[in-house]
Amino acid sequence: MTCLPSSTQKKLGLVIDLDTCVGCHGCVTACKGWNTQNYGVPLSDIDPYGADPQGTFLNRVFSYEVQPEGKSAQTVHFPKSCLHCEDAPCVTVCPTGASYKREEDGIVLVNEDRCIGCGLCAWSCAYGARELDRDAGVMKKCTLCVDRIYNENLPEEDRVPACVRTCPSGARHFGNLGDPNSDVSKLVADRGGFDLMPEQGTRPVNKYLPPRPKDEMDVPALKPVATEASGFLGWLDKALGRIPGKGDRLPTKETVQETVQESEKV
Amino acid sequence: MHPAPSVIIFTTLSGLGFGLFAFLGLGLPDVSGWVAFVFFAMAYALSCTGLLASTFHLGNPRNAIYAFSQWRSSWLSREGIMAVATLLTFAPVAIGRVFLDMELALLGAIGSVFAVLTVFTTSMIYTQLKTIARWHMPLTPVLFLLYAGAGGALLAGQASLAGVLTLIVTGAQLLAWKQGDGRSTTGDLGAATGLGEIGQVRLLESAHTARNYILDEMAFQVGRKHVQKLRMIATLCVGALPALLLLALPAGHLTALIAVVLHVIGVAASRWLFFAQAEHVVASYYGR
Numbered sequence A: 001m002t003c004l005p006s007s008t009q010k011k012l013g014l015v016i017d018l019d020t021c022v023g024c025h026g027c028v029t030a031c032k033g034w035n036t037q038n039y040g041v042p043l044s045d046i047d048p049y050g051a052d053p054q055g056t057f058l059n060r061v062f063s064y065e066v067q068p069e070g071k072s073a074q075t076v077h078f079p080k081s082c083l084h085c086e087d088a089p090c091v092t093v094c095p096t097g098a099s100y101k102r103e104e105d106g107i108v109l110v111n112e113d114r115c116i117g118c119g120l121c122a123w124s125c126a127y128g129a130r131e132l133d134r135d136a137g138v139m140k141k142c143t144l145c146v147d148r149i150y151n152e153n154l155p156e157e158d159r160v161p162a163c164v165r166t167c168p169s170g171a172r173h174f175g176n177l178g179d180p181n182s183d184v185s186k187l188v189a190d191r192g193g194f195d196l197m198p199e200q201g202t203r204p205v206n207k208y209l210p211p212r213p214k215d216e217m218d219v220p221a222l223k224p225v226a227t228e229a230s231g232f233l234g235w236l237d238k239a240l241g242r243i244p245g246k247g248d249r250l251p252t253k254e255t256v257q258e259t260v261q262e263s264e265k266v
Numbered sequence B: 001m002h003p004a005p006s007v008i009i010f011t012t013l014s015g016l017g018f019g020l021f022a023f024l025g026l027g028l029p030d031v032s033g034w035v036a037f038v039f040f041a042m043a044y045a046l047s048c049t050g051l052l053a054s055t056f057h058l059g060n061p062r063n064a065i066y067a068f069s070q071w072r073s074s075w076l077s078r079e080g081i082m083a084v085a086t087l088l089t090f091a092p093v094a095i096g097r098v099f100l101d102m103e104l105a106l107l108g109a110i111g112s113v114f115a116v117l118t119v120f121t122t123s124m125i126y127t128q129l130k131t132i133a134r135w136h137m138p139l140t141p142v143l144f145l146l147y148a149g150a151g152g153a154l155l156a157g158q159a160s161l162a163g164v165l166t167l168i169v170t171g172a173q174l175l176a177w178k179q180g181d182g183r184s185t186t187g188d189l190g191a192a193t194g195l196g197e198i199g200q201v202r203l204l205e206s207a208h209t210a211r212n213y214i215l216d217e218m219a220f221q222v223g224r225k226h227v228q229k230l231r232m233i234a235t236l237c238v239g240a241l242p243a244l245l246l247l248a249l250p251a252g253h254l255t256a257l258i259a260v261v262l263h264v265i266g267v268a269a270s271r272w273l274f275f276a277q278a279e280h281v282v283a284s285y286y287g288r
Helices: A026-035 A120-124 A162-166 A183-191 A231-242 A253-265 B005-025 B033-055 B061-068 B075-100 B105-127 B139-155 B159-181 B189-193 B213-218 B227-248 B253-276 B281-286
Strands: A012-017 A059-067 A074-081 A099-101 A108-110 A172-176 A207-209 B200-205
Touching (some): A012 A183, A026 A162, B005 B139, B005 B253, B061 B075, B105 B139, B139 B253, B159 B253, B189 B200, B227 B253
Parallel strands (some): A012 A207
Antiparallel strands (some): A012 A172, A059 A074, A059 B200, A099 A108
């Protein structure tokens, strides 16, 4: 049934650290690698070596530039995948019962044997987390690597989603966000983790940790060591200055200030 | 949103078909025999062609039977059930009127209610989506019902009623465009990423250089440049011209035919705009 469970025993999900993510797209590749060979149909690529290649991905990393007022701009890499929402609209809109949210752990999955590929669930998702596979015609989405996390054939350290396992900067964390004492819940509390688009009313399980405030250099700009040239260099400077044309005179106090002011305007 | 021909044909034709059913169920026009056959054939042809067109939108139609199972939560499932229920309810009504000269008035009235509910459930498929502000408003179902009513009255030969309804639906459409224009949501990257509190956010590098399903389906931008022209065409064809023909000229098959053709062109234009102009909130992440 595509009715949502009133509550789930666990709320498994990801915590994504926007401060430490370096934007390497390793999670994207690991996700595609694991999920193209496991749960459900492969994640197809259409025209992969041709002029107009495209493919299905369950996780994608955007890069944004944030410009705080009066400070240096900063780059924020932004991985985006299914947030396994508690009020998942993608589940309730599904006409066939293919989309469902698991009562035991809160994972949102697609049963491809029921999916008609109508795309309405993708329309209902504010996060762009669902992509219709262009080859198989069924909806693909993050499974939270449901076939890894409970898989006793894998070594214990591998029983986390592929994206988490592969992340080289430790920017992705997996755990039970329904338990306030879990590591991920503590991390969210410590770092002020937030929901994406809370106004959509979806109550995402996944949380994002905001970039830490950047410190500002508390050192004044380098002062010129000499404002008035003397000796041979002074003579040379004056001599060259007499030649008509726009010459670079050694910096004086005035010219240094002008340069600084101009650079601040930019 | 991508204005796929399948969904435009679906909403246009099935709206007309079920609108016609709603009138036929009430005995409007009061016909029997071969004349009734023509009317019912038209209603079935329009609604079934529309429903069939909608299946071309599916990536995996062989599972379509399951679409009737989730009526408790899904408007799309409810729409499928109501459409089939309406088509089945009208079968004995049509047989009675065409072949047996028998009037199943109660069943006809039930069928009319079902037809109206079908159009309502269709409209709710779009209205329910919070992600598309232009659709997520109370006027959307009103508009769909008025379109079906006006088109149904036209096809059922209710000339004066159709004239009035086409004018009302035109007014409602103008109001919906006005409301929708004030609800444009895309482009607010700061709100979408939650980074707006730090500073001005702009897209530095997209997650992918190739196109993908999300961009093709939900960040569709082609065809918006002719919005004003298409709105003018829709305004004239949906209501103004048919109403003029129906209310000012004496009733006749030719004027009715011209009015219907104009109206259908107008509805198709307005449906193109309904999809092409709908902005999905996910486009924000792409800085669009």
